[in-house]
Amino acid sequence: xxxxxxLEHAAPRARLGxxxxxxxxxxxxxxxxxxxxxxxxxxxxxxxLGPGRRDPLCGPCWGGIARIEPPWCExxxxxxxxxxxxxxxxxxxxxxxxxxxxxxxPERVSFRAEGVPPSPSASVLCGACEARPPAYDWGRAAARxxxxxxxxxxxxxxxxxxxxxxxxxxxxxxxxxxxxxxxAVVVPVPLGRDRERxxxxxxxxxxxxxxxxxxxxxxxxxxxxxxxxxxxxxELAAAERSANVRGAFRASPEVRGRHVLLVDDVMTTxxxxxECARAVAAAGxxxxxxLAVARVL
Ligand SMILES: [Zn+2]
Ligand SMILES: [Zn+2]
Numbered sequence: 001x002x003x004x005x006x007l008e009h010a011a012p013r014a015r016l017g018x019x020x021x022x023x024x025x026x027x028x029x030x031x032x033x034x035x036x037x038x039x040x041x042x043x044x045x046x047x048x049l050g051p052g053r054r055d056p057l058c059g060p061c062w063g064g065i066a067r068i069e070p071p072w073c074e075x076x077x078x079x080x081x082x083x084x085x086x087x088x089x090x091x092x093x094x095x096x097x098x099x100x101x102x103x104x105x106p107e108r109v110s111f112r113a114e115g116v117p118p119s120p121s122a123s124v125l126c127g128a129c130e131a132r133p134p135a136y137d138w139g140r141a142a143a144r145x146x147x148x149x150x151x152x153x154x155x156x157x158x159x160x161x162x163x164x165x166x167x168x169x170x171x172x173x174x175x176x177x178x179x180x181x182x183x184a185v186v187v188p189v190p191l192g193r194d195r196e197r198x199x200x201x202x203x204x205x206x207x208x209x210x211x212x213x214x215x216x217x218x219x220x221x222x223x224x225x226x227x228x229x230x231x232x233x234x235e236l237a238a239a240e241r242s243a244n245v246r247g248a249f250r251a252s253p254e255v256r257g258r259h260v261l262l263v264d265d266v267m268t269t270x271x272x273x274x275e276c277a278r279a280v281a282a283a284g285x286x287x288x289x290x291l292a293v294a295r296v297l
Contacts, residue, residue: 043161044151054167061148062167067175068143068295073126075133076270077140079297080126134270136277136288141267141295142175149294153265157203165203168265168293169210176291177215181259184289186212186219189264189276190226190249207293208263217261223252224262224276233272241271249279256284267292 039048042058052059071080143149149171156164188208196202205221212219227250233241260280264273273290280288 043155043159043164044148054170056161056163057148057152057167061152064147065149065171066144066146067171068141071124072140073129074124075129075138076126077138077295078126078128080124134277135274135281136262136290139267139270139273139290139292140176141292142171143294145266145268145294145296153203153294156206157199157265160200162201162206165206166210169207169214172207172211172263172291172293173214177211180215180217180261180289182216184217184259184261185223185255186215186217186261186263187223187255187280188219188221189262189272190221190224192226192229194229195232204264207265211263211291220252220254223255223260224280225250225252233268238269241269242275245272245275247275249276251280251283251285253283255280257286259287259289260285262288262290264290264292266294266296268296 040056041047042049042053042061043056044061045058047058047060049055049058052063054062068077068079072078073080145153149168152164152168155161156168186208188202188205190196191199191202191204208221209219226248228248230244230248233244236244262273262276262280264276267273267290270290273292277288277290
């Protein structure tokens with residue numbers, strides 16, 4: 001599949017001139033030399049990987065991912081266009097004039113605590129979570145499901161480009177990994193057995209494995225299982241998705257008392273992650289957080 005472009009089209013490499021003689025060639029330099037002859041192509045845009053690359057993604061595709069930035073809903077991670085003033089009232093009111101606020105500006109909660117799982121007293125919620133708390137204790141997604149990230153997830157799932165799990169897990173860790181509890185356990189959303197067999201892998205498990213390693217957290221693939229086959233969520237309307245996955249998962253009793261981090265590649269309506277969270281909570285988990293690489297917005 002990989003084209004072999006002529007040498008003059010190879011990606012420029014500043015370090016090339018510094019390559020040591022063959023004998024002490026480090027693995028990295030060897031890869032660089034091979035890349036020069038057979039440039040690795042970005043699976044999204046098919047250009048040779050250049051500066052800023054996050055193998056196998058090229059720099060522009062990596063940089064073009066629409067990361068979700070705060071403020072976001074403290075419960076589900078939905079990006080909020082502007083801080084909502086209402087929650088400030090819900091927080092314990094400081095004595096008159098005693099706050100850190102300056103002038104007449106209302107005090108707002110800080111939006112700097114990126115990635116910090118919200119406490120139960122979290123006060124900034126999206127409309128949906130205000131109306132009905134989600135099935136999990138907190139949720140975050142790294143980026144919007146669009147552009148190069150959408151293409152990368154397709155290439156991973158349907159094109160078998162497993163190497164993409166690495167930058168996608170890195171994206172998850174870099175956007176959502178700050179201050180995760182050290183005793184949390186990472187559990188990937190399971191695929192149906194037939195689907196995993198057909199695909200050869202579970203993309204959520206690949207991403208979760210890499211993310212857990214980078215975070216120094218435990219990974220437990222078997223703590224959550226599908227107990228019945230479901231239709232692919234992508235083929236269903238939003239309203240049908242909850243019913244499709246209801247009761248489809250069962251968690252191991254080992255989740256009891258643990259802070260479980262459920263990891264999936266894409267959150268669309270959140271129905272799958274919510275159902276997984278219900279199963280984990282029903283089995284006695286102390287807290288359930290959900291992490292998705294991408295969220296459909
Ligand atoms: Zn690219
Ligand atoms: Zn929300």
